[in-house]
Amino acid sequence: MDSLALFLATALLAFVLYWFVCILGSAEQKGKRAINLSSGSISREKVQDKYKQYWSFFLRPKEIETADKVPHFVDTFYNLVTDIYEWGWGQSFHFAPSVPGKSHKDATRIHEEMAVDLLKVGPGHRILDVGCGVGGPMRAIAARSRSNVVGITINQYQVDRARAHNRKSGVDSLCEVVCGNFLQMPFPDSSFDGAYSIEATCHAPKLEDVYSEIYRVLRPGALYVSYEWVTTDRYKADDPEHVEIIQGIERGDALPGLRSYDQVAEIAQKVGFEVVEERDLAKPPAGEWWQRLKMGKIAYWRNHVVVSFLTLLGVAPKGVVDVHEMLFKTAGHLTRGGETGIFTPMHMILCRKPMS
Ligand SMILES: C=C(CC[C@@H](C)[C@H]1CC[C@H]2C3=CC[C@H]4[C@H](C)[C@@H](O)CC[C@]4(C)[C@H]3CC[C@]12C)C(C)C
Numbered sequence: 001m002d003s004l005a006l007f008l009a010t011a012l013l014a015f016v017l018y019w020f021v022c023i024l025g026s027a028e029q030k031g032k033r034a035i036n037l038s039s040g041s042i043s044r045e046k047v048q049d050k051y052k053q054y055w056s057f058f059l060r061p062k063e064i065e066t067a068d069k070v071p072h073f074v075d076t077f078y079n080l081v082t083d084i085y086e087w088g089w090g091q092s093f094h095f096a097p098s099v100p101g102k103s104h105k106d107a108t109r110i111h112e113e114m115a116v117d118l119l120k121v122g123p124g125h126r127i128l129d130v131g132c133g134v135g136g137p138m139r140a141i142a143a144r145s146r147s148n149v150v151g152i153t154i155n156q157y158q159v160d161r162a163r164a165h166n167r168k169s170g171v172d173s174l175c176e177v178v179c180g181n182f183l184q185m186p187f188p189d190s191s192f193d194g195a196y197s198i199e200a201t202c203h204a205p206k207l208e209d210v211y212s213e214i215y216r217v218l219r220p221g222a223l224y225v226s227y228e229w230v231t232t233d234r235y236k237a238d239d240p241e242h243v244e245i246i247q248g249i250e251r252g253d254a255l256p257g258l259r260s261y262d263q264v265a266e267i268a269q270k271v272g273f274e275v276v277e278e279r280d281l282a283k284p285p286a287g288e289w290w291q292r293l294k295m296g297k298i299a300y301w302r303n304h305v306v307v308s309f310l311t312l313l314g315v316a317p318k319g320v321v322d323v324h325e326m327l328f329k330t331a332g333h334l335t336r337g338g339e340t341g342i343f344t345p346m347h348m349i350l351c352r353k354p355m356s
């Protein structure tokens with residue numbers, strides 16, 4: 001009897017340990033697991049240094065010269081966070097209005113498919129995903145529109161992840177992923193029938209630089225829709241709490257400087273676009289996008305213990321705990337940004353490249 005009891009206790013402990021380390025905290029079934037957390041294209045032993053390098057960008061004064069260094073700085077950020085994003089959030093690295101009775105996954109897909117409806121694209125069209133992440137939106141939009149979707153991201157690790165997901169999805173033949181800088185895209189003029197960017201162009205030091213590139217690669221008459229991260233009309237630059245919230249969002253999300261809502265249309269027109277429609281998709285009756293972030297202390301503590309335990313075992317690279325702690329603080333700033341109404345991650349603008 002003792003040996004049986006010992007065997008059962010050992011088996012139970014092994015299962016609990018396996019579940020705690022490998023299953024817990026995963027945002028998606030068969031998604032990224034904690035035990036597979038890596039540091040993207042950064043070698044394991046360099047994670048802590050790269051994390052310190054990342055923070056040093058914000059400690060230097062904001063000189064114009066750093067604008068050239070932003071794409072590399074963003075690439076470093078995504079090497080540090082992509083696996084944690086996939087593990088704790090899923091394959092779509094963006095927010096969506098909560099929808100009563102719908103799962104986060106369904107609400108996310110509804111938000112992504114709205115881009116297709118706005119672009120009015122369909123089979124045979126070639127559309128561009130500007131800042132495509134690991135391809136969550138790309139696969140949803142390809143499935144909905146049956147268009148050919150080309151995604152571009154600065155981060156090679158994300159390209160590899162997106163291609164792997166695409167191969168497992170039913171839309172691989174419609175999807176292509178390119179590693180490149182959306183400020184200097186490797187595509188000919190007038191080569192796309194539509195374009196979208198979902199919470200990505202906020203990483204551009206100057207919005208007009210990425211909008212100019214998108215304008216260039218679109219054929220005349222084509223549409224471009226973007227969900228932008230901006231401060232709203234409630235933001236007061238002389239309110240210390242507002243400044244602290246926005247600075248926390250910028251530093252925790254690799255943003256060179258958040259734009260104001262009223263700059264977006266002006267910049268789009270400056271590069272030649274006609275503005276067809278513009279509105280904040282977060283405004284009521286839309287459900288609160290930050291509700292999903294309120295993961296609660298218990299969930300954070302659980303994920304923190306999992307990440308710390310894996311680092312202790314040498315499974316997760318040293319430094320991942322620091323990145324995880326940064327993201328928890330960032331979640332707090334983003335939540336406050338939503339609650340105060342001074343920030344929105346989904347200021348939608350729909351533009352057209354004129355026929356002439
Ligand atoms: C558009 C951008 C990214 C938006 C979101 C996808 C991410 C912003 C903050 C991220 C997270 C914060 C807390 C993490 C938590 C501590 C961890 O246990 C699990 C993952 C998080 C929930 C993580 C998930 C992705 C975000 C919500 C920016 C970068 C332009």
Ligand SMILES: C[S@@+](CC[C@H](N)C(=O)[O-])C[C@H]1O[C@@H](n2cnc3c(N)ncnc32)[C@H](O)[C@@H]1O
Nearest residue numbers: 092093094131132133153154181182198200203
């Ligand atoms: C928050 S993620 C959003 C990804 C995707 N749109 C989604 O919703 O899942 C922002 C994306 O923009 C990409 N990005 C940021 N700066 C870039 C640049 N200069 N060139 C290309 N991609 C860039 C990042 O690599 C990342 O894939």
